[in-house]
Amino acid sequence: MTEATMTGERLRIEARHLTKRFGDITAVDDLGFTVEPGRVTGFLGPNGSGKTTTMRMMIGHITPTSGSVTIGGKRYREFTDPSAAVGAVFDAASFHPDHSARDHLRVYAAMGGHPDERVDELLSLMDLTGAARRRTRGFSTGMRQRLNLATALLGDPRVLLLDEPSNGLDPAGTAWLRSFLRHLAGEGRTVLISSHVLGEIQQVADDVVVIRQGRLVTAAPLSELSGMEAAVLIRSPDAEALVQVFTRQPPAGPEPRVERIGPDQLRVWGPDAAHLADLAAAHHLRIHGLTTEEPDLERLFLDLTGSTR
């Protein structure tokens, strides 16, 4: 039986053993992950790793070879009003060049049974009211992206899927998109955004799902991923003595892991810079430089996905 999507419903996406083969190519390979409502999830992987194929399977554009992906426990086709459940933006979305932004939205609104007022609401929300009557052929990439987004939002969906939405956006457009997505997640919606560059989603994602060659590499909160890398770089003429102190009399809190990276340099993971400096001072050991190294998430991502830069 099918049911209408209720306002405020929280819909979790669940992929189980999801697999898609195109002839000899296995684009998606036994993939399992969940995407939680109320959060922004980054879907990451190098070019050709299967992100678009996976997202197209979520909305029934592509049929899985085996396994399943459900939204709120249902397959996309089981929703009586799919546009109220899921909105999707794919790169390839195109507009009739001679149609205005308003015409374009009206066509889609009519198809989905949405009133014309919704079109004006979205034009305003997307800051396109001023361009509503202009033909889309003259639209900038940013305007096209916003029109794509408006189209996906016509049914006020509880789940939003965005495939590489930052492509071609300027910094202002990217910042706007980030705050908009955060706002949608704050309303309990499920937001999945794909990218092949971690930096693009690092500032917006709560969780990440990383894939490589169609297989899951990791699925975790972004904070856990960054936690793996935090380090303090210490320059000291007493480096050897510091190693002894840190390993034999560790400070309270996380246990230090120490790497000697030169005669007078150490890298320490675990305790923060203040703890390490206090410990050195307590043992009258000299510190000439102390830097907290921001975790290089991009490096980590490239390592995880086996890419190079």
Ligand SMILES: Nc1ncnc2c1ncn2[C@@H]1O[C@H](COP(=O)(O)OP(=O)(O)OP(=O)(O)O)[C@@H](O)[C@H]1O
């Ligand atoms: N219709 C198709 N027929 C044959 N092979 C396909 C088809 N669609 C995708 N593929 C192949 O499946 C693999 C995964 O492609 P997909 O587009 O899903 O990856 P992606 O991670 O979205 O990449 P990108 O970041 O470049 O968009 C690739 O090897 C691609 O060439």
